[in-house]
Every structure is written in C-alpha cells, then in structure tokens.
Amino acid sequence: MNDFNTNLEEKQNRLPILKIISYKNFIFLLRLIIGIVFIYASHDKIINPEEFAKAIKNYDMLPFSLINIPALILPYLEIFTGIFLIIGKFKIGSPFLIGLMLVFFLVGLIQAYARGLDINCGCFSLDNPNASSDILMRIFEDILMLIAVILIFIYNYKEKLSGIKNS
Amino acid sequence: MKKLLKESVIILIIVIIFAFFGNLVNPKGIPLIPDDSRYKIDSVTNNNIDYSKVWNDPYDTTNNKVAILSGGEKTKEGYIKPQNINLTQAKTLFDINGLFIDGRNREEYEKGHIKGAINIPYEEFTKLTIEEKKEMMKKYNKNGVIVCYCDGGGCDVSIDLGYEFAKIGFNSVNIYLGGYAEWKSKGYPVEEK
Numbered sequence: 001m002n003d004f005n006t007n008l009e010e011k012q013n014r015l016p017i018l019k020i021i022s023y024k025n026f027i028f029l030l031r032l033i034i035g036i037v038f039i040y041a042s043h044d045k046i047i048n049p050e051e052f053a054k055a056i057k058n059y060d061m062l063p064f065s066l067i068n069i070p071a072l073i074l075p076y077l078e079i080f081t082g083i084f085l086i087i088g089k090f091k092i093g094s095p096f097l098i099g100l101m102l103v104f105f106l107v108g109l110i111q112a113y114a115r116g117l118d119i120n121c122g123c124f125s126l127d128n129p130n131a132s133s134d135i136l137m138r139i140f141e142d143i144l145m146l147i148a149v150i151l152i153f154i155y156n157y158k159e160k161l162s163g164i165k166n167s
Numbered sequence: 168m169k170k171l172l173k174e175s176v177i178i179l180i181i182v183i184i185f186a187f188f189g190n191l192v193n194p195k196g197i198p199l200i201p202d203d204s205r206y207k208i209d210s211v212t213n214n215n216i217d218y219s220k221v222w223n224d225p226y227d228t229t230n231n232k233v234a235i236l237s238g239g240e241k242t243k244e245g246y247i248k249p250q251n252i253n254l255t256q257a258k259t260l261f262d263i264n265g266l267f268i269d270g271r272n273r274e275e276y277e278k279g280h281i282k283g284a285i286n287i288p289y290e291e292f293t294k295l296t297i298e299e300k301k302e303m304m305k306k307y308n309k310n311g312v313i314v315c316y317c318d319g320g321g322c323d324v325s326i327d328l329g330y331e332f333a334k335i336g337f338n339s340v341n342i343y344l345g346g347y348a349e350w351k352s353k354g355y356p357v358e359e360k
Contacts, residue, residue: 046189049197054323068201076186080178093174160170 024129027155030148031085037145038082038098041123045075058119059108077101085152092160102146109139205326208344209250244350249315249329249340257314257343258355265312269347270328281316281347282356289317289324292331301337312339335360 021029045052053071056062062070077097084094105123112119113135123138190196213313240248261267267284269276276286292301307313313332317325329342343350351357 047193048195049190049193050195053197053201057323064203064206065200068197068199070189071197072186072199073182076182076189077179080182080185084178090174090178092171093178096171097175097178 009098023155027152030152030164031088034098034145034152035086038078038085042075042078042082043069046079049075055119058117059112060115060117061108061111069120074101092153095149095156099146099149099153102142102149106139106142106146109135109142113139175249176244181276205251205345207251208253215291226311230259244334245331246336247338247340249326249333249342251326251344252314252341254343254345254349254353257345257350258339260312260314260341261335261355263312265314265341266307267314267316267343268328268332270315270317271322277360279347279351279357279359281350282358284316284358287328289328289331292328297335300331304332304335304337305339309336310338312341313337314341314343316346319344319348319350322346 013050049068049071052075053067056071057064078101080093081098081101084090085098119135201317242248248257261281261283267281269284269286270289270292271286272288272290276284276288278287287303292303295303313329315329315332317323317327317328325342325344325346329340333340347357
C-alpha cells in the first residue's frame with residue numbers, strides 16, 4: 001500500500017480545488033454534515049418511538065412482533081454514531097455503522113418504491129406517519145450520504161494504517 | 168478488521184444500554200414486543216341478532232338506543248373500546264345503514280370509496296382540539312353504528328381514527344380492517360370517480 005501522505009499529495013495535484021480546501025478539511029466537512037444529519041434525524045424518533053415503529057411497519061419488511069426493536073435501537077444508533085463521527089471517536093466503527101444503516105435504509109426505500117408502497121419514509125420527521133413522501137428524493141440523498149461515508153471510512157482507515165506504520 | 172469489529176461492538180453496546188434506559192424513562196416508551204390486538208379481528212358474536220330489525224340512523228341524534236356490536240367493553244380511560252370487524256360484519260353494518268367513515272386523505276377518497284361513506288381524513292382530524300372534534304361530530308348519533316376504514320392491508324388510520332371517535336364519546340365504533348381494497352375486491356357497492 002502507498003504511503004498515506006504521498007497518496008494525499010497525489011490527490012491534491014489531481015484536483016486543484018483540493019489545494020484550497022485540503023482533502024483533510026473536506027473529509028472533516030463531510031463528517032460534520034453527515035453527523036449533523038444523523039443527529040437531527042434521530043431526535044424525533046427518540047421522543048416518539050411508537051410513531052417510528054409505525055413507519056417501520058409500513059415498510060412491510062419485518063414481522064409485526066419485531067418492529068419495536070429497531071424502532072428503539074436505530075434512533076440511538078443514529079445519534080451516537082453521528083456524535084462519534086463529528087468528534088472523531090471510534091473513527092472506523094462509526095462511519096462503518098452509519099454506512100451499514102444507509103445500506104439498510106436504501107434497501108427499504110428501494111423495495112418500497114419498487115412495490116409502489118405509498119408511505120412516509122420515517123427518515124427525518126414523524127409528524128405525519130401516514131402521508132407519502134418523496135421516496136426517489138430520499139433514495140438519492142441516501143446514495144449521496146453513502147458515498148460520503150465511504151470516503152470518510154477510507155480516509156480514516158488509511159490514516160489508522162499509516163499511524164500504525166509510523167509508530 | 169479486528170479494530171473495526173471492536174469499535175462497532177463497543178458502539179452497539181453503548182447504544183443498546185442507552186436505548187433500553189432511554190425507553191424506560193421516556194413517557195412515550197414502548198414495549199419490546201408490540202401489542203398486536205390492535206390489528207386482530209375481535210371475536211364479537213352477534214349471530215343471534217336479527218339485523219333486519221335493528222334500528223340505526225347515524226344522523227338521528229335524539230335516539231339513545233344502545234347500538235349493536237359495541238362490545239360494551241370499557242377501557243380504563245373510560246371510553247368504549249372500538250371493535251375490529253371483518254368483511255362479513257362490515258357488510259352487515261353497511262346493510263343496516265351504518266355510518267362508514269373513510270379515514271384516508273381527500274384524493275384517495277375521491278378516487279373511490281365505499282358507497283355512502285363520508286370522508287374524515289385522520290391527518291386533519293387528529294390535529295383538532297377535543298372541543299373542535301366534538302363540535303364536528305355533534306351531528307352524528309353517539310350510539311349510532313360507525314365503521315371506520317382505510318386502504319386495508321395494515322394501514323393504521325382507520326384504527327387511529329376509530330379510537331379518536333371512541334374517546335370523544337361514540338359508543339359503537341367499529342374498525343373494518345380489510346378496508347377499501349378488500350371491500351372493492353368483493354364487488355360490494357363503491358362510488359368511484
């Protein structure tokens with residue numbers, strides 16, 4: 001594997017914009033955005049687990065008796081991974097878990113879209129759990145965030161590897 | 168790889184602990200296994216009632232005759248628990264002029280609904296104050312037979328709407344779980360655009 005710093009310089013030479021906002025800062029910005037999105041997305045679900053359970057039920061992917069468990073755990077997973085991502089704790093674990101969640105959400109959204117389910121995604125606000133929301137838009141956002149979180153994961157993972165090498 | 172696994176497990180443990188205690192202290196906390204009685208047909212046996220002789224006029228607010236199929240079971244909050252009914256029961260109540268209430272939004276209602284059903288979108292109704300809800304529903308007989316429905320197949324609005332009516336004093340609220348989809352598939356009377 002290439003040395004981490006050489007790798008970075010190469011990247012900066014390839015993309016002039018990265019000279020201005022170094023790749024490190026760019027990754028930090030991504031961490032901040034994704035972290036804030038996840039913290040924001042969790043708050044309503046933590047307060048209203050029952051509404052969130054209904055939103056999960058509407059996806060029609062889990063047996064009814066199992067819907068409360070993700071309804072309780074997912075919001076806390078979102079808020080903690082969001083916080084850890086921003087403060088830089090569990091540097092590879094938190095982007096990994098966020099990525100995993102995004103993949104699950106993506107599968108749920110795509111199957112709901114494919115089956116023509118008319119549902120609220122339960123992504124951010126739960127004000128209106130029975131109204132349909134723009135699933136395609138949510139799929140698009142999910143993919144963008146997934147790309148961002150993969151970049152963060154790769155960056156942190158390489159940083160960790162080079163850290164081990166240097167020490 | 169080992170590090171990744173370790174970090175993920177630590178995060179998950181933290182999350183599970185917080186989720187468990189967070190749920191305990193949350194006034195809106197939920198049980199781990201949800202209560203599915205909400206989605207089951209109630210075993211109300213009304214086989215011995217001759218429905219053709221049952222009076223029901225949902226708009227006649229002067230008649231206090233106790234309604235059928237109410238079940239009569241009071242919840243600890245003091246209202247009479249709505250009954251979950253099946254297709255046959257729904258058809259019976261339709262035949263005796265029960266008031267069918269479609270809880271879906273206006274567009275869905277206008278596309279097609281059970282014949283004679285009125286539309287009270289749950290999303291709008293639930294935002295009203297108790298007084299506004301009572302005011303809106305005062306033209307209907309509190310003891311008249313009400314049947315709430317939505318799409319069927321696991322939609323919740325009929326159930327939520329039914330409980331709203333029960334809480335403001337309606338004594339014979341029924342929830343037809345099969346909903347519009349089942350009703351229409353059986354070829355029962357509908358009104359379509």
